[in-house]
Every structure is written in structure tokens, then in C-alpha cells.
Amino acid sequence: MSLIAAKIALTPTLMWAVSAASRRWGSLVGGLLSGLPLTSAPISIYLALEQGESFAAEAAIGSVEGLGAVTLCYLAYALCAPRMGPVASLCAALSAFVLSGIVLHGLVRPGLWLATAIDVPAMALVVALCPRAADPDAPRRRPRPPRWDMPARLAAATALVLMVSGLAPTLGSGLSGLLAPIPIISWPLIAFARFQDGVRASLDVVRGSAQGAFGVLAFYVCIHLLLGRTDTITAYAVSIALSAACVLPWLFVGRRVRAG
Template structure:
């Protein structure tokens, strides 16, 4: 299978799986799964295959910086969504991503470890801001989403991954890395959750995505440290395993009742 065919097949398959999980177990689980490196890992693998292992390893630094920008967009959405409409909150979140990305990658250029130190508290804050208030009722979910729902989700996610990976040769490793952690699955999930089930469901997706971002961060750190030093298959396998281990505690915690 060619890389372009893999992009067209893998992305909608993952989008379908995450959307189905969200319908079965709720928006929080959907957000948590969408926050995993389900598209970040394929994009990094595509970069390594198309541009070389060193390119992908260097891009991982930009991805850690870009993950900080993604987290800022989550923060902007968490603050604006209860006060604004669907379009306005998404536009504000996108503006926050662009400004934070320009600041982190273009001005500060913190590098791997300082960017990691910036990302961690920002992700924790996003999780806290999106926690439901005590006594808040769970959002009512539709039994039958509209027929266009799933095709629209698949098309949006596939278009985004093709755009990000297609721009990589023209942007270089740094900017390609910044674009790689764009939540290709999360944002369509957030928008559709808001449109169908309300602000609470959308914030559940954001909270799950922010929790999953801890795993994405671990993935990129491992990719930068391992790729080019060991076999690429082993490097990606180890990176994905560490990422999953970082997300597992959130899944366990979800099964416990929140303290009053």
C-alpha cells in the first residue's frame, strides 16, 4: 500500500473507531482516545518514511512546541465555549493555536525540555477547567445521529491529515512538527459533540483530549530520543507503548467516582 493510500485508509478508520467509542462510552472516552497519538503517530511515521528518520526526530521537537499551542487552544475553548456559540468558540480556539504556535516556535523556541515543562502544567490546567461542576447532570445524547454525521467526520479528519502531511516537504522539520499534533480527530469530535449534545459534551471531549495529550507528549519525546538511534520499528513501538502507559491512569481514574 502506498503512503497516500495509507493516509486515506488509516485516518477515516481511526476516526470511525473513536466516534463509535464516543457513542458507546461517552464524549470523555472519545476525547481521551482522540487525544492519543492516533494521527500524530501516523504523521510522524509518514515523515520518517518520506523525509527520513532525522527529519522526523527533529520534527518531534517542533511537535512538542506545537502540542503546547494545541493545549492553549483547548484552554481558549474551555473558557469561551460556555459563553459563545459554536463558530465563535472554534475561531477563538484556532486563533489561540496560531498565536501560541507562533510564540512558542517562532519567538521563544524553547527546545524539547523547556517546551515539555511548559506543556505539562498547561495540559493539567485544561483538564481542571473542563471538569464538570459537582451535581452537573450528564449531557443527553442522541440515540440516532443524523445520517450525514459519520461521513462528515471521516471527511474532515482525512482532509486535515492529508493537508498536514502534504505541506511537510515545503515547511521543513520545525513547522511540520508544529502542525503534526493538530488534533485532527479531536476537533471534529468537539464540534459534532457541541452541535448534537451541547457544551458539556464538547468540554468532555476537550478534557479527554487534554488527558490524552500527556500520552502524545510522551510519544514525541520518545521519538526524538530513540529515532535514528535504534531500529525505527522498535523506536515507534516503544514510543507508542510509553504513550499508552501515560494514558492508562486516566482510564482507570474514570471508573472511580469524582470526589464531591
Template structure:
């Protein structure tokens, strides 16, 4: 199977799985699953296969910086969503991503460990802010027929765009673009349109929780890729990511005290 074919098949399959999980178990679970490296891991694997393992390992540093920009967009959306309309909140959140990426990658250039130190408290703040901002409970509605095809098309288009630009951008900028929330943002937009602000903020909170797993994935990729064989490097990285997300899922399933 060619890489293009893999991108076209894998991305919509993951989007379908996460969207189905969100419909069955709620927007928070959908956001948590979408926060996993479901598209950023394939992008990293594509970069290693198409460019080189060293390219993908260097791109992982940019991805940790880009994850800070993604978290800035979550913070902006959690603050703006209860106060603004759908389009305005999303545009301001995307603006926060661009500004955060420009500062972290273009101006500060913190490197792997300082970027990690910036990301961790920012992600924790995004989880807390999206929880307190969700004033209204999420409502559940039956999605229209075009809903799932639109989600699949949006996610697939974004992953093809990001991976297609990589050879022209180099490892740094390619890494910054890799953690773009390809699945999360369509989920957020559709949740807001169909189920209200509360559902959208649940997706944001789940995505911010899942970002801890994405961070673990990229740190492991940078440390392992090129030092061990690629299959082992990505297997360990994905396992570390899952280990960071599992406690959030278990905490959600634990019954609340009366």
C-alpha cells in the first residue's frame, strides 16, 4: 500500500472511530480519544518513511513546541466559547495557535525540555478552564446524515495538507504542524453546532487531557528514533502515550461518591 493510500484510509477510519465513540459515550470521551496521537503518530511515521528517521526525530522537537501552540488554542477557546458565537470563538482559538506557534518556534525556540516544561502546566490549565467554563450541560441531538462524511473529509484533507507540506517546510515547521488537532477541531465545531457549548468544552477538556499522551509520544520519538529500530521506537512511544491517557479514562469510569 502506498503512503498516499494509507493516509486516505487510516485518517477517515480513525475519525469515524472517534466520532462513533463520542456519540456513544459522550463528547468528553471523544475529545480524550481525539487528543491521542491518532493523526500525529501517522504523520510522524510518514515523515520517517518519506524523509528519514533523523528528520522525524528532529520534527518531534518542533511538535512539542507546536503542542504548546495547540494548548494555547484550547485555552483561548475555553475562555471565548461561553462568551462568543461559534465562528468567532474558533477563529480566535486558531489565532492563538498561530501566535503560540510563532512565539514558541520562531522567537523563543525553547527546545525539547523547556518546551515540555511550558506545555505541562498549560495543558493542566486548559483542563481546569474548560471544566469551569462549561456552565450549561451538553445536550444530545441526532446528527444529520451529512455529519459523518463531513467529519471524515475535513480530517483527511487536513492530514494530507500537513504531510504534503513537510518536504517544503523542513523538520522544524513540519513538527509544529504535526500536532495540529486534525480530529479535535472538527469534533469541537460539530459538537458546538449540534449539542451546544457544554459539549464543545467537553471535547476541549478531553483533548487537553489527551495532550499529555501526545507529549509523551513526541518525547519518546525524539529520544528513541534513530537509536533503536523504528518499529520499537514507535511501539514504545505509542505505549507511553496510552499509559498517560489511561488514568483519565479510568477516572471518568469510576463511580462518583454520593
């Protein structure tokens, strides 16, 4: 099965699961799950299998740079959402992604470790700017979502996946890596949360996505260091495990905060 065919089947399933988790446990958990490398990891695996391990390892550097652009996109939304309407704040966030991507990848090219040093404090700042609701698990009275809600989410996420999958193989390792961490699942989740549940819910998604980005960063750094030094299966297994290990503690931290 080709990557595009796999993503047509996989992306709606992941989007449905994350959306269902968001409805069941709140927007913060949905954002945290959407921040995992649910789509970027398959792209990296595809690059390793089709273009070679060295190509995928170099693409990981571009992905770390791209993750900085994604984080600055979240930062722009966190700053604009409380002060602007939904369309304006979403456009500002996407503009921040494009501009920071051009600067970080096209002009500065900071490399793996400098990009990591930029990403970590930026992600921490996004988390700080999106404080948790007093009780995110408290039941909310919400109107039942319209019938078109879930199909629209699935279509939006799948369309973005197909766009990235179609462009990445032709752009080289740097630009392919830059496209890989685009938050294909979290962007639609943020938009739908904003339009349906307001600013607070969308900021919960952003916070969870920024927390999940620590795991994405760990995944790409590990991939760059391991590919070519160990077999492909081991490299990706260790990288995915490390990514999960960086994300899961956020759930326990949240529970301790609520318990206190």
C-alpha cells in the first residue's frame, strides 16, 4: 500500500480518535494527543524506506526547524485569540507559521541543536500562556454537534495530509522535513474548538499540542542520531517510545494539579 493510500485510511481514523477523546476528556487531552507525531512519524518512515536512511536523518533536522515554526504558530494564536475573532486569530497563526518557516529554514538554517534550543523555550512559553482551566474535566453542557461536524474534521485533516504527502518527496530532505511536523490533526481541532466552544477550549488544544510537541522534538532528535547507526526498526521504535515518554507525564502532572 502506498503512503497516500495508507494516509487516506489512517488519518481519518486518527482524527476521529483524537476528536472523540477531546469530547470525552476535554480539549486539553485532545490537543495533547494531536501533538504526538501521529502523521509526521509515518512521513519520516516513508522517507527512510523510499529515499534512504541518510535522507530521513537529514530531513529530521528540517523537521526540528519546522517544529519551531509550528510552535511560533501556536504562540501567535495564544497571543491573538483572546483579542481577535476566530478567523483573524487563525490567519495570524498560519501567517506566523509561514514567516517563521521561511526565516528558520530558508534564511537562518540554525541546524539541529540551535533549533532545539529555540524550540524548547518557545514550547514552554506557549504552555505558560495557555493556563489550564480550573477544572477541565468538569462536565459541560454543550449543544449536540451538527451531523456535518465529524465528516468536516476528517475531510480537513485528510486534505492536509494528501497535500503534504504529495509535495514532500519532490522537495528534497530539508523541505520534506520542514513539512513533516505540520500539525495536520491539531489545526482542524483548534479551529473547530474555537468555533464550537470558544477561546478557552481552543487554547486548551493549543496547550496540549505544545506539550505534545516536546515528544515530537524528542522523536526527531532521536531519529537524526540513530538512523544509520542502528537498524531502521530499532531507530523508529526507540524514537517513538521516547516521544511517548516525553508526553505521558503531562497527563499525570495535570491530575496532580487538579487533586491539589
